[in-house]
Amino acid sequence: MSKHHINTQCIHGPQKANDPHGALTAPLYQTSTFHFENAAQGAARFAGEEPGYIYTRLGNPTTTELEQKVAQLEGCEAAAATATGMGAVSASVLSFLSQGDHLIASNALYGCTFAFFAHMLPRWGIEVSFVDMTDETALRAAIQANSKMIFVETPINPTMDVIDLALIGQLAQQHNLLSVVDNTFLTPLLQAPKQYGIDIIVHSATKYLNGHGDVVAGLVCGSLEHITLIKMTVLKDIGATISPHDAWLINRGLKTLAIRMERHCSSAQIVAEYLEQHPQVSKVYYPGLKSHPGHQYIGKQMQAAGGVIAFELKGSLQQGAQFIDSMQLCTIAVSLGDAETLIQHPASMTHSPYSAEERIAAGISDGLIRLSVGLEDVNDIVADLTQAFTRIA
Ligand code: PLP
DSSP states (O other): OOSSOHHHHTTSOSSOOOOTTOOSSOOOOOOSBOOOSSHHHHHHHHTTSSOSOOBTTTOOHHHHHHHHHHHHHTTOSEEEEESSHHHHHHHHHHTTOOTTOEEEEESSOOHHHHHIIIIIGGGGTOEEEEEOTTOHHHHHHTOOTTEEEEEEESSOTTTOOOOOHHHHHHHHHHTTOEEEEEOTTTHHHHBOGGGGTOSEEEEETTTTTTOSSSOOOEEEEEOHHHHHHHIIIIIHHTOOBOOHHHHHHHHHHHTTHHHHHHHHHHHHHHHHHHHHTOTTEEEEEOTTSTTSGGGGGBTTTBSSOOSEEEEEESSOHHHHHHHHHTOSSSEEOSOOSSSSOEEEOTTTTTTTTSOHHHHHHHTOOTTEEEEEOOSSOHHHHHHHHHHHHHHHO
16 A cells, blocks of 8 residues: 555656666566576476566566555555457456356446446357346346346446446345456546445546547456456467567556546536526536536546546437537547547447447437547637538537
């Protein structure tokens, strides 16, 4: 346990840079393999009898630095860095579930997580139920004798529904389920799933953790036992491990996470309030707004509402496309958590792996627009939205 505030831990990880030249920033170990002094040493490392690195798919000092820092931020014993956020999601599920097991997942999820659960897991004999987890009765009813894992995003991408993590932790413990939370939207600075007894925390590090739109990567955090299993099975043998260069970039990005999150959240609040009062907007989904059902969790489960807003325009789908096309500063792009404000249309972009029926069941309307509020001056973001509204009026 660090004696420092979590904001300080983003800058100073658990280990001081240990460089013979005294480099302030830990060096990048851009190497695929590590040599041994002799055959006996190689054998001892493979046998786990001697500490040390072997081959970057199995571990690398730059990757270790990132893993230790994020594990500490999440209050977990250990972490595994992965090549993408989907690498983290798939490793956390495939390492623990087998044929005949049952997975309970939130009814709306990032599109590729949904596709993996809905379309691939059943091919391997893993049963999946998608449940509206804001409905406690439905959630309890979904638990079966073969249920093994419960997987939650909160706030959910893109509906921004907030799930009660205390309830998830309690049900998981009661029914001996492994609980997994995707903490991408809030980061460990704004939400600490471990406090609620959640077993495994996953991230798309592509988003806020890195924060600069130049890396795709993921992280899985949990107990040493769980993370060792993940590393020694799915990551070692299927292989979605991170590149050291990407780990180095995320280590750099993490140093500014705290101040970036402050700005993302304060600007998103202003933009959400602007959208909510706008006559051309029919609905805004942002837990920072008093009108949002997730608002009750602010200051409790979540320190702030994060930087992502979803909203619906009044008018036709065509006007929605025209609105997006009218942006001059905001960029039409998927992903989130970057310095640039990004705007996209989930039904045709991030959530296109859902069929039209599946989207309706998940509450993702065709008119929904998702905005990841960036680090630009908030007045410029609002001005850009204003000129786009004028164009489609
Ligand atoms: N989880 C969430 C909540 C996401 O939004 C995303 C991607 O947008 C992922 C996981 C997958 O991450 P990646 O794109 O890094 O594979």
